[in-house]
Amino acid sequence: MSGLLMPPVTQPDPGSGDLMIEADAVSKSYGTVHALDSVSVSARRGSVLALLGHNGAGKTTLVNVLTTALPLSSGRASVAGYDVTRDPFEIRRRIGLTGQFASVDTQLSGRDNLVLIARLLGAGRRAARSRAEELLELFELTTVADRRASGYSGGLRRRLDLAVSLVGGPQVIFLDEPTTGLDPSSRLKLWEIVEGLVEQGATVLLTTQYLEEADRLADSIAVLSAGKVVASGTADELKATVGRRTVTLTLDSDDAPARAGAALRGAGFAPVGGEDGTRGLVVPIDTTREIADVIRTLDQVGVEITELAFGEPTLDDVYLTLAEQHARIPA
Amino acid sequence: MTTQLTPAPRPHAPATVALKTPDFGGSSFVAQVRVLTGRSLRAMATDPGIVLFGLIQPVVILFVLTQVFSKMGMPPHFPDGVSYLDFVLPAVLVDNAAQSAMQSGVGLVEDLRNGVVARLRSLPVHPGALLVARSLVGLVRSAVQILVIMVLAMTVLGYSPNGGVAELALSAGLTLFISFALGWAFIAAGAWLRRAEPLQNLALIVIFPLMFASSAYVPVADLPGWLAAVAHVNPLTYAIDATRALALDVPGLDHAIPALLIGAVISAAGAFAALAGFRRPL
Numbered sequence: 117m118s119g120l121l122m123p124p125v126t127q128p129d130p131g132s133g134d135l136m137i138e139a140d141a142v143s144k145s146y147g148t149v150h151a152l153d154s155v156s157v158s159a160r161r162g163s164v165l166a167l168l169g170h171n172g173a174g175k176t177t178l179v180n181v182l183t184t185a186l187p188l189s190s191g192r193a194s195v196a197g198y199d200v201t202r203d204p205f206e207i208r209r210r211i212g213l214t215g216q217f218a219s220v221d222t223q224l225s226g227r228d229n230l231v232l233i234a235r236l237l238g239a240g241r242r243a244a245r246s247r248a249e250e251l252l253e254l255f256e257l258t259t260v261a262d263r264r265a266s267g268y269s270g271g272l273r274r275r276l277d278l279a280v281s282l283v284g285g286p287q288v289i290f291l292d293e294p295t296t297g298l299d300p301s302s303r304l305k306l307w308e309i310v311e312g313l314v315e316q317g318a319t320v321l322l323t324t325q326y327l328e329e330a331d332r333l334a335d336s337i338a339v340l341s342a343g344k345v346v347a348s349g350t351a352d353e354l355k356a357t358v359g360r361r362t363v364t365l366t367l368d369s370d371d372a373p374a375r376a377g378a379a380l381r382g383a384g385f386a387p388v389g390g391e392d393g394t395r396g397l398v399v400p401i402d403t404t405r406e407i408a409d410v411i412r413t414l415d416q417v418g419v420e421i422t423e424l425a426f427g428e429p430t431l432d433d434v435y436l437t438l439a440e441q442h443a444r445i446p447a
Numbered sequence: 448m449t450t451q452l453t454p455a456p457r458p459h460a461p462a463t464v465a466l467k468t469p470d471f472g473g474s475s476f477v478a479q480v481r482v483l484t485g486r487s488l489r490a491m492a493t494d495p496g497i498v499l500f501g502l503i504q505p506v507v508i509l510f511v512l513t514q515v516f517s518k519m520g521m522p523p524h525f526p527d528g529v530s531y532l533d534f535v536l537p538a539v540l541v542d543n544a545a546q547s548a549m550q551s552g553v554g555l556v557e558d559l560r561n562g563v564v565a566r567l568r569s570l571p572v573h574p575g576a577l578l579v580a581r582s583l584v585g586l587v588r589s590a591v592q593i594l595v596i597m598v599l600a601m602t603v604l605g606y607s608p609n610g611g612v613a614e615l616a617l618s619a620g621l622t623l624f625i626s627f628a629l630g631w632a633f634i635a636a637g638a639w640l641r642r643a644e645p646l647q648n649l650a651l652i653v654i655f656p657l658m659f660a661s662s663a664y665v666p667v668a669d670l671p672g673w674l675a676a677v678a679h680v681n682p683l684t685y686a687i688d689a690t691r692a693l694a695l696d697v698p699g700l701d702h703a704i705p706a707l708l709i710g711a712v713i714s715a716a717g718a719f720a721a722l723a724g725f726r727r728p729l
């Protein structure tokens with residue numbers, strides 16, 4: 117298997133488990149602020165874990181604890197099988213971090229930034245340069261490679277930051293809001309890179325405010341609110357527990373929505389829409405089998421359907437519902 | 448409002464990330480220091496303005512003092528056969544060393560602020576490596592500045608020290624050591640304060656007055672009583688007396704031992720405090 121992955125790891129990682137990220141009742145307080153309150157999350161090798169949460173939810177704090185930048189107040193956490201408190205260096209050998217704020221040396225060129233990190237990881241001059249070249253190409257930075265990073269746009273700096281975090285071929289990659297400030301095509305490119313890395317066996321933890329991103333990339337999602345995990349599971353599980361499924365109908369005549377609405381209500385549904393003269397109607401349902409009931413009901417009153425769409429709840433719905441339930445917005 | 452809720456299409460096949468597996472075996476502390484030192488030297492070489500900017504204060508002081516004293520005549524305890532320029536130049540070099548030391552602290556603060564330290568912390572890099580690198584870069588900067596000032600003083604101003612080449616080199620070496628010691632003090636201050644302004648204030652409020660309350664610009668015997676008292680316990684007096692004694696071949700070399708001892712203590716305490724301050728979370 118060739119790819120971004122390191123491991124020139126001499127001894128096998130301890131712990132038989134396949135869990136590459138494991139946080140067990142992790143708490144972290146800043147004085148009286150409980151940034152993390154007994155948080156437990158985990159990610160298997162080769163999976164993507166997304167942390168969702170509003171500002172101040174504790175996402176960055178958890179990333180900092182797991183990347184050994186911040187000591188935890190209580191609980192236990194391990195990455196790649198190593199304990200964050202006992203073996204921070206073993207963890208750092210195996211991780212890549214793209215923090216929320218770009219951390220590149222703005223006095224150096226993009227290329228020199230990459231070479232610097234490779235050299236610090238033990239690469240020889242030649243190996244460092246070729247690694248830099250690879251990453252510059254991957255992140256489409258070749259044209260600006262020899263310019264000082266201080267002159268980079270925000271998006272360029274972000275891309276360089278991502279490239280820098282991959283220099284060592286990490287097994288576990290932490291991305292704290294990695295696509296913030298990227299244009300749509302760069303974002304898509306990043307997603308593809310993440311997918312490629314995961315395909316090669318890397319484990320990724322990403323925090324994001326873009327629900328589309330978590331939906332697309334994550335195998336499991338943990339929703340953080342005020343330092344607590346308020347929901348977790350796969351995207352589908354979250355949608356099933358919180359969101360509603362809907363059938364969206366477009367009908368053939370102006371008076372149809374009123375007739376259809378009455379009939380559906382008679383059949384026990386709670387349709388919305390149609391009052392303002394539009395021909396659309398949204399019908400919440402619990403199971404997909406109810407789609408047939410909806411169609412049958414409309415058939416009985418002779419309403420023609422010109423368009424029908426079945427909708428799963430989006431992660432937005434999940435997020436908003438949870439945020440409403442747990443709205444303890446910190447100042 | 449009509450909501451069109453359709454499941455998002457699943458991603459297409461991911462782009463192949465065609466990269467070779469890197470085979471980096473990790474690096475020793477010494478290698479890390481070397482790489483990090485090289486990085487700052489490179490930045491310095493591409494932006495030499497910073498090094499030259501550091502020369503402004505010592506050169507201005509040099510010009511002002513030589514002008515003032517050439518008009519006023521020499522104080523009574525002034526050593527014989529020594530021009531005021533000769534007398535003051537070793538002190539100006541020590542002053543410059545202090546300014547350069549301050550720059551080392553500011554450099555560390557920049558690293559802390561612009562994310563370089565955050566990056567290094569996610570890597571298997573020893574925290575001390577960056578501190579040592581900052582200290583070494585300070586030494587290089589000081590050495591360049593000492594050389595520039597000496598050459599400038601000899602060729603343009605007519606600096607003609609009595610000491611031989613070996614003594615001049617020793618004097619410069621001692622000045623470098625003072626820069627090294629003060630560098631650790633400022634690196635420690637930077638690691639704890641993490642802001643540049645307090646460091647600049649420290650240099651202005653502590654170093655600048657201490658230079659005047661020392662043997663730097665006037666022999667201690669010619670200072671008013673209380674200033675002389677301060678000058679007697681001022682470590683800078685010992686440092687300047689020693690560098691001056693070497694360069695000009697005048698008495699005062701006995702002050703080299705205390706200067707070296709004090710410098711060693713400041714270096715060790717500074718390095719210790721710097722590491723402790725630097726280890727704190729960002």
Ligand SMILES: Nc1ncnc2c1ncn2[C@@H]1O[C@H](COP(=O)(O)OP(=O)(O)OP(=O)(O)O)[C@@H](O)[C@H]1O
Nearest residue numbers: 146149151169170171172173174175176177178446
């Ligand atoms: N150094 C600190 N000192 C005191 N409080 C802090 C510190 N860092 C974070 N906090 C607090 O801890 C909580 C969690 O912060 P954190 O940065 O982890 O949130 P986040 O989810 O990453 O938010 P964002 O989406 O804005 O990046 C917040 O209430 C924040 O104010």
Ligand SMILES: [Mg+2]
Nearest residue numbers: 175176177216
């Ligand atoms: Mg954050």
